[in-house]
Amino acid sequence: MFNKLKSLISSGPPEAMTEPLLDAHEVKRLLKCSLPWVYKAADQGLIPCVRIPCRGVGTEKPRTMVRFKRQDIFSFIEVHYRHQKMTHGVTSKT
Numbered sequence: 001m002f003n004k005l006k007s008l009i010s011s012g013p014p015e016a017m018t019e020p021l022l023d024a025h026e027v028k029r030l031l032k033c034s035l036p037w038v039y040k041a042a043d044q045g046l047i048p049c050v051r052i053p054c055r056g057v058g059t060e061k062p063r064t065m066v067r068f069k070r071q072d073i074f075s076f077i078e079v080h081y082r083h084q085k086m087t088h089g090v091t092s093k094t
Contacts, residue, residue, distance in 0.1 A: 019069070019070060019071075021050060021067035021068060021069060022067065022068045022069070022070055022073065023065075023066075023067060023068075024038045024039060024042075024066055024068075026068075027047070027068050027073055030073055031073070031077075039066065042066050042068075046076075047068065047072065047073065047076050048068070048069070048072045049066050049067065049068050049072075050066070050067045050068070050069070051064040051065070051066055052064055052065040052066075052067060
């Protein structure tokens with residue numbers, strides 16, 4: 001097991017992992033939505049996220065920093081994108 005871990009460390013992270021993670025404010029700007037919605041979408045699993053434990057006061061729920069992969073946000077957009085076409089003045093979703 002130690003050799004496997006050592007080989008993973010020496011080979012470096014996959015290319016997708018070298019891109020910096022986005023914070024909730026950056027996702028808010030990309031999606032043009034509210035900050036609370038970003039956090040709710042992450043909590044509900046609508047948008048994949050990375051939760052990094054952080055120190056803090058509180059017993060109700062462990063504190064975490066929420067970060068997002070840029071590609072996950074673009075994938076979310078693609079999955080939820082609906083092309084709208086105009087048909088004789090009436091908008092129809094396809």
